[in-house]
Amino acid sequence: MPSRCFLIVNPTSGSYSQKTVDRIMAGLRQRGLDPELMPTTSAADPALFAARLCAEHDDPLMVVAGGDGTVNGVLNGLVPGKATLGVVPLGTANVLARELGIASVDDALDRLARRATRPISVGEIERDGEKRRFLLMAGAGMDGAVVRGVRLSEKRILGKGAYLLSALRVLLSWDRSELSVTAAGRSLSCHGVIVCNAAKYGGNFVLAPEADLFSPGFQVLCIKGGRLAYLKLGLMLLFGGASVAGSVTSFAATELELSGDKAVQLDGDYFCCTPLRIRTLPDLVRLVL
Numbered sequence: 001m002p003s004r005c006f007l008i009v010n011p012t013s014g015s016y017s018q019k020t021v022d023r024i025m026a027g028l029r030q031r032g033l034d035p036e037l038m039p040t041t042s043a044a045d046p047a048l049f050a051a052r053l054c055a056e057h058d059d060p061l062m063v064v065a066g067g068d069g070t071v072n073g074v075l076n077g078l079v080p081g082k083a084t085l086g087v088v089p090l091g092t093a094n095v096l097a098r099e100l101g102i103a104s105v106d107d108a109l110d111r112l113a114r115r116a117t118r119p120i121s122v123g124e125i126e127r128d129g130e131k132r133r134f135l136l137m138a139g140a141g142m143d144g145a146v147v148r149g150v151r152l153s154e155k156r157i158l159g160k161g162a163y164l165l166s167a168l169r170v171l172l173s174w175d176r177s178e179l180s181v182t183a184a185g186r187s188l189s190c191h192g193v194i195v196c197n198a199a200k201y202g203g204n205f206v207l208a209p210e211a212d213l214f215s216p217g218f219q220v221l222c223i224k225g226g227r228l229a230y231l232k233l234g235l236m237l238l239f240g241g242a243s244v245a246g247s248v249t250s251f252a253a254t255e256l257e258l259s260g261d262k263a264v265q266l267d268g269d270y271f272c273c274t275p276l277r278i279r280t281l282p283d284l285v286r287l288v289l
């Protein structure tokens with residue numbers, strides 16, 4: 001009997017098309033799976049769908065056809081240890097798919113057919129009693145402000161270019177304030193921090209080579225300096241070695257606190273401002289490799 005899976009599709013994600021979804025559905029059936037199509041109708045749906053599937057099924061296989069933001073939504077709805085998650089990249093940056101080395105839609109489908117899985121740890125932030133999980137990274141400072149400033153109308157037309165446009169606006173109205181990062185009893189002042197749960201960032205760029213989805217904890221990058229420091233970091237990101245840039249202090253942590261008043265992005269979507277706490281949640285879900 002074909003094994004059941006639930007295809008959570010975000011029709012607003014960067015490289016969505018009905019034709020590709022039809023191809024995914026057919027490809028899953030050809031590979032012996034029995035997919036149920038679950039298109040989202042709002043940004044709240046990925047988490048709601050995941051919560052419902054965990055309540056109604058024993059270890060549901062949830063396959064996200066979308067980008068990192070939709071994966072993030074699903075992670076925020078599922079019950080820890082009670083689901084398996086697969087991804088078919090249909091987003092703009094698709095950092096998770098790149099992290100796993102998924103080369104194409106067909107490659108993703110083949111992996112779902114093989115169903116080799118491994119548990120992953122995620123991050124959880126807490127602010128004013130409200131909690132939210134992230135898979136790839138939490139960024140406070142410039143990258144949070146850039147993500148907050150992306151206009152949907154520009155993203156529809158320019159794709160990744162909308163982030164560059166927003167970055168230019170952030171650079172023009174530069175925020176000189178600092179925040180402090182406290183981990184294991186030590187505090188550090190800086191202008192921005194990126195808490196990495198995965199090595200890649202913003203696409204195929206390796207920002208945090210020591211971060212690993214499969215082991216609990218983060219590689220934390222604290223960036224000190226003004227516009228020039230960030231421009232340098234951006235260039236080093238393009239050519240490798242960003243974590244060793246002079247303006248960056250890098251360390252490992254499993255729990256930390258951020259102070260200040262900086263915009264925060266989680267997995268590429270704006271969430272809130274600091275202050276907040278971050279901790280690692282081991283073995284949240286089994287990920288199809």
Ligand SMILES: Nc1ncnc2c1ncn2[C@@H]1O[C@H](COP(=O)(O)OP(=O)(O)OP(=O)(O)O)[C@@H](O)[C@H]1O
Pocket residue numbers: 009010011012013014015040041042043044045046066067068069070071073090091092093094095267268269
């Ligand atoms: N039907 C929907 N309508 C509006 N927003 C949605 C819908 N479904 C999901 N979303 C939200 O849209 C946001 C972006 O989606 P997603 O990440 O899938 O695409 P992307 O931004 O193109 O890709 P990436 O994050 O990989 O760059 C996410 O926050 C997601 O929760």
